[in-house]
Amino acid sequence: MIRLIRTDTNISLRRRLFSVLMLIVFIPLVLLGGISYVAIQEIYSNKIESGITNTLVNVKSGLESTLENMEYASLQLSMEGSVGQNFYDLLANPSNFQKYALQKEIQKNLNLVNFTNPYLGVILYYDDKGKVMFNNLEVREGFMKENGISTLLSKVNGVTFYGPRKTAYRYGDYDVFSLVRPVESPGALNESSTNYVYMETNVKQFEKLLSKQQYGMKVSHVLLDQAGQIVFTDLNKEFPKGKKLQQQQQLLKMGVSLKTDDYYLYKVTSEQGWSLIVTIHKGEFNKEFNNWLYKFFAVLLGGIAISITFATVIWKSVYGPLKKIGHDIGQVDPLQSNKPMSLTRIIEFDVLVKKMNQLRERIQFLFIEVENRERAKRQLEVEALLYQINPHFIHNTLNSIQFMARMNGQEDIDRMVSIFTRVLHYNLDKRGETVELKEELAALKDYIELQQIRYDYEFGVKFQMDEDIAASTIRIPKFILQPLVENALYHGIDTNQGVIEVKIAKDNNTMIIHITDNGRGMTAEEIERLLADENQKNRKTGLGIGLNYVRRMLEAHYENRYTFEITSTVGHGTLVTLRIPLSLEF
CATH class of the missing domain: 3.30.565.10 (Histidine kinase-like ATPase, C-terminal domain)
Known part of the structure; x- marks a missing residue:
């Protein structure tokens, strides 16, 4: 005899199902949303700052490399290089014929230096009065004038770097980085004379070095000389050229970044003495994250709506048929031949309905068997069969499932059942303890394929x-x-x-x-x-x-x-x- 225990804390399936569906919908979304918001906010900020800092370091390295290459190229025009030696011989040699030959050689080598260093623009020699002696491109007058604002960047190893400043090219109006190196002159001819090598980058090199596109957002550059004075700026109003950053400069000395009321500042300092600062407006800095945030909440709301929709479908697909089945079961009289319970058009529940119909029929049959002693043995056999599963029954059932899958176009189910049938047939086969190796391998491959389907x-x-x-x-x-x-x-x-x-x-x-x-x-x-x-x-x-x-x-x-x-x-x-x-x- 089975005794049912009743408690006062029983909860209906309807309430449980509704509660579980709501928890399934909202808990993952809330947790995922909260964790994603916090994590992505931190990751995004760190990613932006890390990206900006890394890009700034790369820009600094590129500028350092360009200036170092210019310094190295200028050595060829100094006394240490062949071009500089020819220039020295030209000033010291009184022979007109040799002077002509040296002039042609110097001009040719000047063009050769430019050709082997494609990032260079104007290259020339000039004296202390500003007179151009040799040049590869046509030069404007007064090219060394700075319009009252110093563009001196740094002095390293006797070389002076300028820039950014206007090009010395007569027909150009763009900014360049330039270099000036003094060249020794023979004292016998002109003891007071001092000559210089001047070279500058071309317009493409300058645009490449200080390109804003490489940061992925709208930024501005501020370039400081050795004394901390601004020699180049994209924001002349906030960071005027020729001035010092003062308070910001002091704060930046304590780290590589600074947040002001309106800007984020990131700074790197070169071993050559100059410093490069990139500035980003806070609105620009936060714009991309805010765009992501709007999209995130839109997706979150959409996910909630979709989840509620699916939860409603699940609710109707589970609770509705269960309610209908429960009603039909309540109308069944096992001693009477009632009308069969109607199907729900949901496979799993229809299987249950069919089983219930079968169960009702069996119950009716068992009541008849109880009344007839001659059928008692048959009744026990039927009950025993309920608790036995033989290979033939399993194969027949799997074949039925496979047939139903084919009829409904479920090729994946058909394939999986076919494989499982072969595995089951091999496992339940009672013909001896040894098999051919190819049979064992075939069964092994079927088993593996079955597991691969299971684990996708x-x-x-x-x-x-x-x-x-x-x-x-x-x-x-x-x-x-x-x-x-x-x-x-x-x-x-x-x-x-x-x-x-x-x-x-x-x-x-x-x-x-x-x-x-x-x-x-x-x-x-x-x-x-x-x-x-x-x-x-x-x-x-x-x-x-x-x-x-x-x-x-x-x-x-x-x-x-x-x-x-x-x-x-x-x-x-x-x-x-x-x-x-x-x-x-x-």
């Missing part, structure tokens, strides 16, 4: 076999390969991107089987526990055939003529090696 092909299996073994009719004990692969799948690899390799080779009269995985590996203690007793664990996973079964089958068929080894390194996978005699000749 998140792991792969590779087979490698000697041709003479593949073509042979050698027989092996049944179910010795499948448990090894199953062990690799459940105890070795993580299904995400895991790979299992099965290699079968012949060595004289011995067949060698290697099964490896690239999974997490095992310790020696874990291997011992796995071989000791894993039946209970394997009843919950796969087909439940463990490594103990493999070892017992090998002992029964080969006694001491086999080897079974497991080697594993934590974090580097596991290797199972099996060596057994060949049962048939090739």
Whole structure:
């Protein structure tokens, strides 16, 4: 007799289902939204600051490299280079013929220096009065004048760097970085004369170095000389040229970034003495994050709406049919031949309805059997059949499911049931304890394909076999390969991107089987526990055939003529090696 226990805390399915659906809808969205907002706000800010800082460092490195290359190129025009030596000889040599030859050589080499350094623009020699002596491009008069505002950037190794400043090119009106290097002159001819090398970058190099597009947002540059004075700025109103940053400069000395009321400032200082600051307006800095935030909330609201819609569909799909089934059950009289319960057009519930109809019919049948003593034995047999499942019944049921799947166009279900039927047929086959190797491999591939479908092909299996073994009719004990692969799948690899390799080779009269995985590996203690007793664990996973079964089958068929080894390194996978005699000749 079954006794029902009633409590005052019973909750209706309707209330539980509604509560669970609401929790499923709102808890993940709220948690995901809150965590995403906090995390992305932090990550986004750090990402922007890190990106700006890295880009600024790259800009500084590019400018340093350009100035260093200019310094190196200017050495060729000084006394240390061949061009500078020709220039010195020209000033010291009184011969007109040699002067003419040296002038042509200097002009040719000047053009050659420009050609080998494509980032350079104007290159020239001039004296202390500003007179141009040699040049590769036409130069405007007074090219060294600075309009009352210093553009001196830094002095390093006797070289003076300027810029950005207007180009010396007569027909150009763009900013460049320039270099001035003094050149020794022969004192015998003109003791008071001092000559200089001047070279500057071209317009493309300047635009490339201080390009704003590389930051991914609207920024401005401020360039400071060695004294901290602004020599170049994109924001002349906020950071006027020729002035010092004063308070901001002092604060920037304590770090690489500074937040003011309107701007974010990031600074890098070169070993050459100058500093480069990038400024970003707060509105520009926050604009991209705010755009993401609007999109996030739009997606969040859309997700809530979609979730509520699906929750409503689930509600109607679950509670509605259950309510209808409950009503129909209440109208059923097991002693009367009532009209069958109507279907709900939902497969799972229709199965339940059909089972209920069958159950009602069986109940009616059992009542009749109770009244008739002659049918008592038959009644017991029917009840016993309710608790038995034989292979024939399973195959028939699977064939019915497969037929229904084909009729409804469910190709994936049809394929999976077909594979499962083959695996089940192989497992339930009672014809002997040994099978041909190709049969074992076919069943193993079906099992693997079944597991790959289950895990959405998140792991792969590779087979490698000697041709003479593949073509042979050698027989092996049944179910010795499948448990090894199953062990690799459940105890070795993580299904995400895991790979299992099965290699079968012949060595004289011995067949060698290697099964490896690239999974997490095992310790020696874990291997011992796995071989000791894993039946209970394997009843919950796969087909439940463990490594103990493999070892017992090998002992029964080969006694001491086999080897079974497991080697594993934590974090580097596991290797199972099996060596057994060949049962048939090739």
